[in-house]
Amino acid sequence: MDIPNLAKQLIIANQEKAKFEAELILANIELDFQNEEKLKRAEELTIANKELDFQNSEKANRAAELIIANKELAFQNSEKEKRAAELVIAYTQLDVQNREREKRAAELILANTELIFQNREKEKRAAELIIANEELLLQNRLKEKLAAELIIANKELIYQNLEKEKRAHELVIANKKLIFENQEKGKRAAELIIANIELDFQDEEKEKRAAELIIALKELGFQDEEKGKRAAELIIANRELLVQKLEKERRAVAEAKKDEFFNMVSHEFKTPLTNIKAIHQLLEKKTDKADKIYPFLANASNSIKRLEKLIADLLDVTKINSGQIDLNIAAFYFADALTNSIANVELTADKHEIILENTVELLYPGDQFRIEQVLINLLTNAIKYSPDATLVIVSAKTDAKHIIVTVQDFGIGIAKKDIDQLFQRFYRVSEIAMNYQGVGLGLYIAAEIVRKHKGTFSIESEPGKGSSFKFSLPL
Numbered sequence: 001m002d003i004p005n006l007a008k009q010l011i012i013a014n015q016e017k018a019k020f021e022a023e024l025i026l027a028n029i030e031l032d033f034q035n036e037e038k039l040k041r042a043e044e045l046t047i048a049n050k051e052l053d054f055q056n057s058e059k060a061n062r063a064a065e066l067i068i069a070n071k072e073l074a075f076q077n078s079e080k081e082k083r084a085a086e087l088v089i090a091y092t093q094l095d096v097q098n099r100e101r102e103k104r105a106a107e108l109i110l111a112n113t114e115l116i117f118q119n120r121e122k123e124k125r126a127a128e129l130i131i132a133n134e135e136l137l138l139q140n141r142l143k144e145k146l147a148a149e150l151i152i153a154n155k156e157l158i159y160q161n162l163e164k165e166k167r168a169h170e171l172v173i174a175n176k177k178l179i180f181e182n183q184e185k186g187k188r189a190a191e192l193i194i195a196n197i198e199l200d201f202q203d204e205e206k207e208k209r210a211a212e213l214i215i216a217l218k219e220l221g222f223q224d225e226e227k228g229k230r231a232a233e234l235i236i237a238n239r240e241l242l243v244q245k246l247e248k249e250r251r252a253v254a255e256a257k258k259d260e261f262f263n264m265v266s267h268e269f270k271t272p273l274t275n276i277k278a279i280h281q282l283l284e285k286k287t288d289k290a291d292k293i294y295p296f297l298a299n300a301s302n303s304i305k306r307l308e309k310l311i312a313d314l315l316d317v318t319k320i321n322s323g324q325i326d327l328n329i330a331a332f333y334f335a336d337a338l339t340n341s342i343a344n345v346e347l348t349a350d351k352h353e354i355i356l357e358n359t360v361e362l363l364y365p366g367d368q369f370r371i372e373q374v375l376i377n378l379l380t381n382a383i384k385y386s387p388d389a390t391l392v393i394v395s396a397k398t399d400a401k402h403i404i405v406t407v408q409d410f411g412i413g414i415a416k417k418d419i420d421q422l423f424q425r426f427y428r429v430s431e432i433a434m435n436y437q438g439v440g441l442g443l444y445i446a447a448e449i450v451r452k453h454k455g456t457f458s459i460e461s462e463p464g465k466g467s468s469f470k471f472s473l474p475l
Contacts, residue, residue, distance in 0.1 A: 057288055076143065081138065091129060098122060190245070243429035327367040327452055334364040334371075334403060339398060346381070352383045356393040360403055366453050366473065374446040376405040378469045381442060386411030386466070402472040403457075410466040419459050446471075 101118060284297050343353050364371075375394075382392045390412040396405045412420070422443050447457050450471045461467035 011445055022269070025159055037334050049354070053288070053330045061285055080140070081395070087129060087132065093123060094125060109459055112118045158263035187249075194241075220230040294365070327370060329367060331363045331365050332362045332368040334362060334396070336370075337364075337368055337371050337375065338405075340395065341372045341379060342394065344372075344376055345379040349383050352386065352390055354379065354392045355392060357393055358397055360398055360399070362403075364403065364473070364475075367449075370449045371453075373473065375407070377442040377446045382407055382467075382469075385409065399474070401475055403475060404470065404472045406470045407470055408466065413463040413465055414459065414467055419461060422459065 076246075280297065280300055284294075285314055287294050287297060337360055338356060342356060346354055379392060379394070386392065386409045391410060394406070394409045395408075396403065398404070424444065450457050450473070453473050453475040457471045459467060459469055
């Protein structure tokens with residue numbers, strides 16, 4: 001055997017084996033590096049997918065906003081069509097008036113000068129109608145520009161709201177002064193009335209005593225005793241009147257303090273609630289509807305709406321009690337108030353169907369916002385207190401002097417002993433108060449709004465069968 005050659009071959013083989021092991025180590029290092037690169041690429045793909053999902057949700061939000069904007073444009077176009085129809089009707093009426101005036105021109109020879117003046121006025125109106133048509137076309141173009149200006153207007157509105165809150169605070173202080181002055185005047189007037197009543201009473205007593213003295217001198221002793229008794233009774237009666245007066249004053253002061261507290265609390269809650277609502281809306285936009293926390297955000301949104309409703313009711317109550325609730329009277333289509341209120345409530349009434357049986361197609365001079373507030377309150381109560389029913393019926397009709405609106409539900413009903421007290425502040429039926437949310441202000445505010453319109457309110461109800469809330473407004 002050639003041992004040196006075998007040794008050389010073994011050495012070469014070992015060297016080759018060492019090379020292969022080094023190449024294997026390098027290959028493993030490259031594989032590890034490639035695996036790390038793949039993991040990095042996978043993470044980048046995951047991040048890219050999340051960004052794509054977020055962009056898709058943003059696109060869906062923009063699409064929803066575009067749908068809302070299209071609905072608003074459609075509503076504006078329908079309003080424009082109504083105004084155009086009104087212009088056509090006005091033009092036909094002017095045409096009829098022109099014909100009537102030409103007939104009367106033959107009969108009224110002595111009024112030629114007045115007819116000439118009227119014809120000139122008609123020509124002016126016709127020219128104004130042409131200008132109005134041109135203005136309508138211009139307004140359509142301006143509305144597109146106004147859409148871009150709305151963002152700037154919103155900022156100005158925020159500034160104006162801050163200014164209004166300052167003014168409201170100043171008005172509250174002024175109202176407190178006025179309330180105090182009115183209370184002082186009321187006290188002085190009450191004291192004068194009591195003094196006059198006492199003087200009249202004393203004069204009548206003197207006349208009676210004079211007649212009794214002339215007729216019954218022998219009964220003076222008995223009369224003295226009776227006078228003593230009456231004097232004691234008068235002292236007791238005066239004390240009772242004084243106690244009642246002090247009690248009334250105490251209650252008036254307590255009510256004023258309560259209203260002041262509600263007004264202060266409502267204004268203090270309003271600003272932080274606005275901030276909470278803005279933050280919540282931002283979170284709701286940023287959160288995917290498939291996310292687990294989205295139902296909690298929806299529940300929080302409902303709670304924010306209930307808190308806004310409570311603050312609005314408290315502000316309305318304080319305005320009513322201080323006599324500050326004013327109506328913005330303007331002619332509006334009563335049918336629009338009915339349909340707007342039903343549409344507003346139907347957005348949150350998933351289990352109930354609201355049917356409008358009859359409507360009233362006429363112009364009514366009143367505060368449309370406040371009338372819709374009354375209707376929304378009645379519809380909300382009808383749904384709230386009808387947990388086992390699914391139907392609410394609304395009907396409106398007119399008689400010779402009134403518009404009559406009825407909201408009927410088929411819910412739990414109201415006992416007769418509670419009906420007369422439902423329009424009091426903070427009153428709630430004790431048997432059901434724990435089962436239904438509320439503070440007892442809605443019907444009080446609704447009744448005051450109807451009363452401000454010189455209308456009346458009535459309720460018909462039977463426990464277990466439902467209720468009918470009816471209000472009438474004078475034409």
